[in-house]
Amino acid sequence: MLGAKKNKEKVKKNDLFNSYKNFCYRLIGKKIEKKQKNKKLDDQLRMANMKYTSSTLLSVIIITGLIVTFISFILYFLLFNMIIKTPSWIFYVIFLTAMCSILSFLFLPLLMKMRISSRKLQIDQELPFTLSELSVLASTGITPIKIVRHMAQRKIGHAMQSEFKKIVHKIDIEGKDIVTAIGETAKETPSDSFRENLWDLSNMIHQGGDLDAYLRQKADNTMQLRRDIQKEFTEKLSSYSEMYISLVLIGILFIGIAAFLLDALRSTMGPFNADTLLTFLAYGLIPLAVIVVGTIISTAYSRSG
Numbered sequence: 001m002l003g004a005k006k007n008k009e010k011v012k013k014n015d016l017f018n019s020y021k022n023f024c025y026r027l028i029g030k031k032i033e034k035k036q037k038n039k040k041l042d043d044q045l046r047m048a049n050m051k052y053t054s055s056t057l058l059s060v061i062i063i064t065g066l067i068v069t070f071i072s073f074i075l076y077f078l079l080f081n082m083i084i085k086t087p088s089w090i091f092y093v094i095f096l097t098a099m100c101s102i103l104s105f106l107f108l109p110l111l112m113k114m115r116i117s118s119r120k121l122q123i124d125q126e127l128p129f130t131l132s133e134l135s136v137l138a139s140t141g142i143t144p145i146k147i148v149r150h151m152a153q154r155k156i157g158h159a160m161q162s163e164f165k166k167i168v169h170k171i172d173i174e175g176k177d178i179v180t181a182i183g184e185t186a187k188e189t190p191s192d193s194f195r196e197n198l199w200d201l202s203n204m205i206h207q208g209g210d211l212d213a214y215l216r217q218k219a220d221n222t223m224q225l226r227r228d229i230q231k232e233f234t235e236k237l238s239s240y241s242e243m244y245i246s247l248v249l250i251g252i253l254f255i256g257i258a259a260f261l262l263d264a265l266r267s268t269m270g271p272f273n274a275d276t277l278l279t280f281l282a283y284g285l286i287p288l289a290v291i292v293v294g295t296i297i298s299t300a301y302s303r304s305g
Contacts, residue, residue, distance in 0.1 A: 021052075021060055029059035047190040048115040049162070061108050068104035072097045088276075120190040122159035127194055128226060130160045131219035138212040144205045145171070145178050163189055179206045193222065240296060248289045255285065 033055035041054035050057075076096050080089035130151070137147045148171075152164040163185060170181035179202050186198035197218060204211055256278070263274035 021056060024059040024063040025056045027059065027063060029055045032058050043187070044112060044116065046188040047119070048112045049119065050112060050115065057108060057112075061105060064108075065101060065105040069097060069101040072100035116190045119159060123163065123189065123191040123194050124226075126157045126160045127191070127197070128219055128223040130157060131197065131215050131222060135212055135215035135219055138215055144201075144211075148178065148182075163194070240293065244293050248293060252286060252289065 033053070038054040038058075041057065045052050045054065045057065052060075073093065076093045077089075080086050080092045086092065134147060134151070137150060142150075148164055148167050152161060152168045154161060166185045166188065167178070167181045170176045170184060171178060174181075176184070182198050182202040182205070186195045186202070189195050189198065200214070200218075201211075204214060259274045259278045
């Protein structure tokens with residue numbers, strides 16, 4: 001009962017979002033599509049497994065950004081001018097509206113990049129074990145198409161399973177041969193390592209060769225490479241922690257001390273008094289510092305995948 005209820009709620013959310021997506025496309029998406037087709041963006045969307053076309057994505061970004069900008073301006077105007085009644089309300093309204101607007105325009109592109117990075121990391125993590133399993137299957141003498149179907153039906157390694165499902169879909173639904181299906185899937189995968197292995201697999205199926213020996217060797221090489229990358233990432237992590245402590249925490253501490261000194265001396269620092277400086281520190285610099293350091297670490301971790 002609970003599972004069925006959750007599924008219904010999920011379907012309703014998907015229907016609502018699809019309706020909004022279609023509305024945005026009808027509004028400006030068709031015009032964008034007529035003017036230009038962004039092949040690079042379409043390729044990135046396939047890598048992210050996002051069910052969009054480039055024109056649909058751009059239309060959703062533009063319409064959502066405009067809606068968020070308008071609503072943010074109204075809300076912040078009412079908050080700072082009507083409710084709080086701060087003298088510098090226009091600064092807060094413009095600054096916070098601009099921040100909300102920028103974030104709304106960047107949300108979907110960043111989500112796409114994060115999904116590509118996440119899928120790449122998952123695929124790279126599963127790759128050594130997938131190659132080992134492929135080697136075992138190849139050693140039994142079954143045909144490549146049966147190997148691909150087996151990998152698409154297994155219950156573990158969901159990232160790899162979705163990649164092999166794409167190959168099966170291209171064969172069964174689109175009517176393509178296995179070599180073409182593997183080649184096209186290689187273009188759509190976010191993992192460079194897996195792409196290289198798919199190209200090699202496609203060539204070996206087309207030209208012939210010892211598939212078992214090749215896969216076994218690639219599995220050993222990939223596992224060793226992962227060990228080296230993880231070791232390098234661990235060493236980098238200690239450097240990032242030192243950077244965070246020395247630059248971010250100490251820098252924030254100094255700004256906080258400066259604000260208290262300004263308050264004690266009843267002085268100002270240019271346009272900033274103590275209250276403004278602390279507000280800017282609490283709602284601007286600290287979140288920004290955490291986001292920047294988190295982004296650096298997550299980027300390094302995704303590369304270590």
